[in-house]
Amino acid sequence: MHRFEAVGSTMDEARALAVAGAAEGSWVIARRQTAGRGRRGRSWWSPESHNGALYATVVLRPRLAPQRAGELSMRAALGVHEAAREIVTRAGGDAGALTLKWPNDLLAAGRKVAGVLIEGALREDAFDHVLVGVGLNVALDFASAPAEVQARATSLQALCGSPLDLSRCEDALLGALTRWLTGLAADAPNPVGEYTRCLDGLGAPACLRVGGEDVAGVLRGVRDDGALLLDTATGPRAVSYGEYG
Structure with missing residues (x-):
């Protein structure tokens, strides 16, 4: 120590x-x-x-x-x-x-x-x-x-x-x-x-900045590798790295 x-x-x-x-x-x-x-x-x-x-x-x-x-x-x-x-x-x-x-x-x-x-x-x-x-x-x-x-x-x-x-x-x-x-x-x-049980905003709208792109959707959970799962207007999407808008 x-x-x-x-x-x-x-x-x-x-x-x-x-x-x-x-x-x-x-x-x-x-x-x-x-x-x-x-x-x-x-x-x-x-x-x-x-x-x-x-x-x-x-x-x-x-x-x-x-x-x-x-x-x-x-x-x-x-x-x-x-x-x-x-x-x-x-x-x-x-x-x-x-x-x-x-x-x-x-x-x-x-x-x-x-x-x-x-x-x-x-x-x-x-x-x-x-x-x-x-x-x-x-x-x-x-x-x-x-x-x-x-x-x-x-x-x-x-x-x-x-x-x-x-x-x-x-x-x-x-x-x-x-x-x-x-x-x-x-x-x-x-x-x-x-x-996932401790995750803030589960089931609520979320928007993340991913590589210069805004990705918006409903937060559905987390994949086994830690990627965030969103339901977007174009379908399900996994986000491995991004920042909340």
Whole structure:
């Protein structure tokens, strides 16, 4: 376990460990990131305070075939969802307000409370390592955040309406992610059923930006490989990579 009060990026620290041969289950944990990033290289806002967020990256060495990488994304999202449900339930909050936004954001009443970033390295036809990074808004004050962050983000503490202990939240997060991600055998079961049950917007209209094209339809679920399934005006469509409009 490698702990920092502040770090540029837990992903960068974990990558250095992985390249140096760190074992599966090696963690990098911080209370603040100065150069955190999300999917597609987007920056992750982090305030000066060290009191309201958890940032963690775990090194994995999965025996799953690289073609099953989408399952790792679903497993990571489910681990974060499980941890958040435990935290919120323990605090007497409404855990039913927690949903997953494809591919792996955690929402509370429709607003983002956590994000997951996954990066991997291959050696021949197998994973050398996979890094799974999570940023969880436990009790962040968004008063100093950019307007676009204030409009779409929230915290678990805001959902619960009572103070949360950051150390206990960390225990819940690391425990759930460990259960969902480590020690995966080549024949590990596909988690698509559990993931679909947690999916936000199931059966509702959705619009995604896919390679410069807007794809609109009704969200029907997720394929075994993690692709989003939409019923569009021209028929069913599977979207493996895209951004919500």
